[in-house]
Amino acid sequence: MNIVTTEKLTKKFGSFTAVDHISFQVARGEIFGFLGANGAGKTTAMRMLCGLSKPTSGTGSVAGFDIYRQTEDIKRNIGYMSQKFSLYEDLTVRENIRLYGGIYGIKEKEIKPRTDSLLDELGFLSEKNSLVKSLPLGWKQKLSFSVAVFHDPGIVFLDEPTGGVDPSTRRQFWELIYKAADRGITVFVTTHYMDEAEYCDRVSIMVDGRIDALDSPGRLREQYESKTMDGVFQHLARNATRQAD
């Protein structure tokens, strides 16, 4: 059972083809890594899947809804964490969770206990009433992820969630991702860190808007005769003609 399906999905900005006929599937419950150099088209592809950007051509569905016509249904069933930290900095941790909980239709009386158990799990309970802007970056990212999966979406899209975060916090972040996957949430994650690619069930590697490789990390290493995912990535990225930006 696939939660994401795309067929020749394309996005053009004028004469520039940001995403070039990509076709792939993501199975329900898997952790799907979406790799690629800067400017390879990862974020654009992800924005189309989230209903933030209209595709130029091709077809696709997310959580059983069409990415052209049913964007609002898609939005009810996904979580999204953007590259840029985007919780409200002038609201407290609790207020941010309450806001998004309310928006996704969680019942008023359920929000409070769920907030407490979430914060307890994160070890944030003491920061419940702190303004988000006072938190360190690693905590912000973890909070941002927790808010994105607070409403138990079918799939969560993470756009470079660990950018600029130290290795130990990244490790903790991935533990959160595994916990979410255990709850049955499909994880669609873009990253630059090749060690993170190893944590995924399957990875796709985008080069110049195309998907040049898609398989489990183990099989990709075998196929490209490399000991690490880094080697696989270097091998593919060398063929890129697009300038990184």
Next chain:
Amino acid sequence: MMLKYLVEKEFRQLFRNPFLPRMILMFPLMILLFLPLAANFEVKNINLVVVDNDRGSSSNALMNKITSSGYFHLIAVADNYREALTYIELDKADVLLEIPVSFEKSLIKEQSADVMISINAVNGTKGAFGRSYLAGIIGDFSSQLRIAWIGSGDRSPVPSFSTIGLFKFNPHLQYPVFMVPALMVMLMTMICGFLPALNIVGEKEKGTMEQMNVTPVKKFTLILSKLIPYWIIGFIVLTIGFIIARIAYGLFPVGDVYTIYIYSSVFILGISGFGLVISNYAKTLQQAMFMMFFFIITFIFMSGLYTPISSMPDWAQFISRFVPLRYMIEVLRMVYLKGSSFGDLITRLYALTGFALFFNGWAVLSYRKVS
């Protein structure tokens, strides 16, 4: 249901802002307390130079009358016109009054005499007011003379007539009476037009707007959540305005306060909707500010706030019909000064409702969740 959480969030953010709540209180105070006093069209201390070619008792009496009016400051009595003109050229005088040689003689013989007024029009307002004040004083002077002659009885009564002005609704032509109601409209425009626009563009810049766009929040709900707080703030500002007008100027509406509130509620919706439209097209705060300033300044000048619409050229009068401020300023002035009732102003309500529907409809349509 979502709306509740969104409005709650807007209020939390507003009250947590270190600057905005104070601004919302200070702004009406500053504008209503200082602007009507500072930006007063009543002109005082007009510098006058007189060329008295007659040097008779009548010309002396006239000069005394002029200087005792309090508006004029006699800086010099020149010997001839040329000399007097140098005062104007040096910008020392605003108005030049020349009394002819045979002033008293013609007054007695022909019961009339001409004087000449020359104006320094570099400061046009001061010059124009100086001319009209001076003309008024001279007119007054001549009617006093007539009455004196009639009283002395040795001449046949001189047929004459004069106009007596009666200024309805603002008998003393006090500037604050006229300006304060209009300034309240300006206040509502600044606060309820700018703040929602800047709020949305601010969220765009921070990236929180994109996060909202991946949620199932409906466009209409989101727009409403931005409108409601500023709608309430608009009422607060208006109420503060009423209180200041009462305390500082002793002004209270001759008409019904509720009429003002009802009309304002529609006006605020319209002007906030206008701000939202701007915010949908602006990508940065800089763009939004610039666009808002352009439109708000145009609105203010075309609204009849400072200059009467009826004295504008036809094309400007036509444009002013599309300025929502115009209708609201008319409503406030008419309710405050004339005591117009709800029904008297109904055509303005139609116009304001039209603006509110138009701008908010446009705001919802132009808001893009999907790019």
